[in-house]
Amino acid sequence: xxxxxxxxxxxxxxxxxxxxxxxxxxxxxxxxxxxxxxxxxxxxxxxxxxxxxxxxxxxxxxxxxxxxxxxxxxxxxxxxxxxxxxxxxxxxxxxxxxxxxxxxxxxxxxxxxxxxxxxxxxxxxxxxxxxxxxxxxxxxxxxxxxxxxxxxxxxxxxxxxxxxxxxxxxxxxxxxxxxxxxxxxxxxxxxxxxxxxxxxxxxxxxxxxxxxxxxxxxxxxxxxxxxxxxxxxxxxxxxxxxxxxxxxxxxxxxxxxxxxxxxxxxxxxxxxxxxxxxxxxxxxxxxxxxxxxxxxxxxxxxxxxxxxxxxxx
Numbered sequence: 001x002x003x004x005x006x007x008x009x010x011x012x013x014x015x016x017x018x019x020x021x022x023x024x025x026x027x028x029x030x031x032x033x034x035x036x037x038x039x040x041x042x043x044x045x046x047x048x049x050x051x052x053x054x055x056x057x058x059x060x061x062x063x064x065x066x067x068x069x070x071x072x073x074x075x076x077x078x079x080x081x082x083x084x085x086x087x088x089x090x091x092x093x094x095x096x097x098x099x100x101x102x103x104x105x106x107x108x109x110x111x112x113x114x115x116x117x118x119x120x121x122x123x124x125x126x127x128x129x130x131x132x133x134x135x136x137x138x139x140x141x142x143x144x145x146x147x148x149x150x151x152x153x154x155x156x157x158x159x160x161x162x163x164x165x166x167x168x169x170x171x172x173x174x175x176x177x178x179x180x181x182x183x184x185x186x187x188x189x190x191x192x193x194x195x196x197x198x199x200x201x202x203x204x205x206x207x208x209x210x211x212x213x214x215x216x217x218x219x220x221x222x223x224x225x226x227x228x229x230x231x232x233x234x235x236x237x238x239x240x241x242x243x244x245x246x247x248x249x250x251x252x253x254x255x256x257x258x259x260x261x262x263x264x265x266x267x268x269x270x271x272x273x274x275x276x277x278x279x280x281x282x283x284x285x286x287x288x289x290x291x292x293x294x295x296x297x298x299x300x301x302x303x304x305x306x307x308x309x310x311x312x313x
Contacts, residue, residue: 031100031218034075035092037085042093042124044116050100051093051124055085060152061125062307064092065117066099067134067157067289068237069196070188070229071216073099076133078212079296088307091124095136097228099219105175108231110239113139118146129307133157134265134289135232138239141246154247154254155306158265158289159273161243167234174230181226188220201289203261212293244276254279255306257299259287280306 033039037054052074062084064077074092084090094101096116097108106112117139121128130151132140137159143149174180186192193216198205219225231237247254256279258270267283274281282302284291292299300307 029218031222033100034073034094034215034219035078035081037081037090037092042120044096044119047096047102047104047116049093049096049102049116049120051091052081054081054090054092055088057089059087059089061128062088062090063121063125063128063130064090065130065132065136065140066092066095067136068095068098068228068232070184070232071193071220072229073215073219075099075212075215075219076290076293077131078209078293080292080300083296083300084307088129091128093120095228103222103224103227105224105227107171108228108237110135110139110142110237113237114142114239115146117143118149121151122146122148127152129153129155131155131157131292132159133292134160135163135237135239138241138243138246141243141250142239142241144250144252145246151250151252153252153306154250155257155303156247156254157257157292158259158262158270159243159256160265160269161239161241161246163232163238164235166236169234171230171234171236174226174233180230184226184229185221187229188217188225190217193217193220200264202294203259203286203288204294207294209293244273247273247277247279250277253306255303256281257291257302258283259289259291259294260285262288264289 035052037052040051040053042049066072066074066076073094077092097103127150130140137156138161174184197208202208254277256270256274258267260267260283284295284298284302287294
């Protein structure tokens with residue numbers, strides 16, 4: 001009888017989780033682009049990859065690569081897009097599995113993203129400044145080793161290539177249809193997203209834009225939203241490179257931008273990486289993981305010499 005009650009409780013719990021999953025799926029509207037500009041699609045290996053284009057195509061190219069978390073998208077560049085586009089041709093893709101791009105239930109890996117960036121940079125940009133956030137910085141560094149991929153400079157914001165050991169069971173769990181969806185929905189609830197923004201992404205809670213939080217919730221509740229983050233939380237998106245050596249070997253100058261109060265990738269890590277890579281390190285005060293979102297004016301001032309055509313207001 002006890003076993004029967006336990007089994008009945010487990011089944012009842014799964015039924016309740018599935019019901020909640022269906023309610024959240026029904027509440028999810030189609031996702032609008034996170035950035036204002038011309039919207040394009042880059043067809044890559046069966047993916048339709050959405051990207052925003054802004055600025056004069058005759059101006060120097062800047063490719064903005066967003067970081068990775070459960071609700072990632074190009075929305076993190078909203079505060080600096082207009083200023084960049086005033087003197088640059090800006091391309092900002094939603095990486096495969098995120099934002100408005102396709103999200104098939106494939107096994108996402110670092111190799112997939114490195115290959116995507118190599119092809120995207122070679123096909124869409126001409127010797128660009130590559131502005132990459134967190135893991136995208138590691139992928140960009142790896143992608144520069146591919147044939148036909150050039151950049152005039154790497155500007156990397158709190159880059160990393162190591163989020164922890166591989167955890168295959170975590171990926172299997174999050175990819176499971178009912179329980180995985182329920183766990184992911186809990187991870188990307190508005191209270192959970194706000195906690196992440198206030199604890200790790202931003203230094204001051206008052207600086208978290210309501211529009212960003214709303215977009216994070218909407219992008220995290222699109223069909224198949226959990227599959228790319230499932231690989232992220234289980235360590236499968238970490239580049240298999242030594243980031244310091246990779247950046248030291250890059251054929252272009254490297255600038256590292258760090259939020260002074262960063263916790264996930266603390267400033268001490270940035271100082272070590274800058275020494276290893278012989279890179280310029282600039283530090284933005286009163287911000288954590290997203291200085292370009294929290295302190296856009298200070299961020300642009302910090303990288304002004306790396307974007308020589310970006311002029312003062």
